[in-house]
Amino acid sequence: MTTEQNTVATAPARVVDARNVLCPTPIVRLTAAIRELPVGASLRLIATDPGSDADVRAWAVESGHELVEAGRTGGEYHFVVRRTH
């Protein structure tokens, strides 16, 4: 879901650390954090729950917010999401 325009954008300042917590905490933290952002702003989420990749994608579909980037480094999943509404 990575777009060229977004990969060149500067990394979001807000980072949500959801490492070493399991479902549903990463999604709950992500939702709480996105609500604090202004519309159009992005945040980075780091998680270690093995379900996070599928869950964050589903969260984006269901919530309507945009998943800008999704990647994995070792056991860590990284996401950039943008508040759209």
Next chain:
Amino acid sequence: MSIGTAPPATSELEATVRRMVDERLAEADRKRTRRKKIALIATKGTLDWAYPPLILASTAASLGWDAGIFFTFYGLNIIHKKKREELAIAPIANPAMPMPVPLPNLLGAIPGMTPFATFMMKRMFRTNGVASIRELTDVAIEAGAKLFPCGMTMQVFGYRADDLLAGCQPVCGAAAFLSYASDADVTLAF
């Protein structure tokens, strides 16, 4: 069509088809744009059974869904201020329960095994980063999930409304919950 009946005029038929298509499109549009809803029932008051409805409801609320749980029978303990802290799990008759060493299941009947198993399970959850029941009930309420306490069970068990978490919905019965659940997209009972 019988021979004696004249077919409807083309314009009339066209108008009817057009109206039916419009209605179908409007219905599909309503389905697509309306907020999804999940309606759950929690009937069990053990530590393990408390998790699934709370996880699903707090996640659904995080996805922007309308989420509700009807707490009935022992499930009511999950939203009881004091009892939610004391939810336990019994190793007896639960052969799937992970044990530090393999033990005959009957040993689960020894006094102290239930508190021990509960302690072990809570520790296992904590070290793996699973939220506690207290955290999950708080999160569910904060995320906007509706927690419906069953009035019948409250009467039978002698629970008062202020024994329950402050963020719960008003005490209600089956009719109120059915009315809430009637247009749900997902319904599950635990």
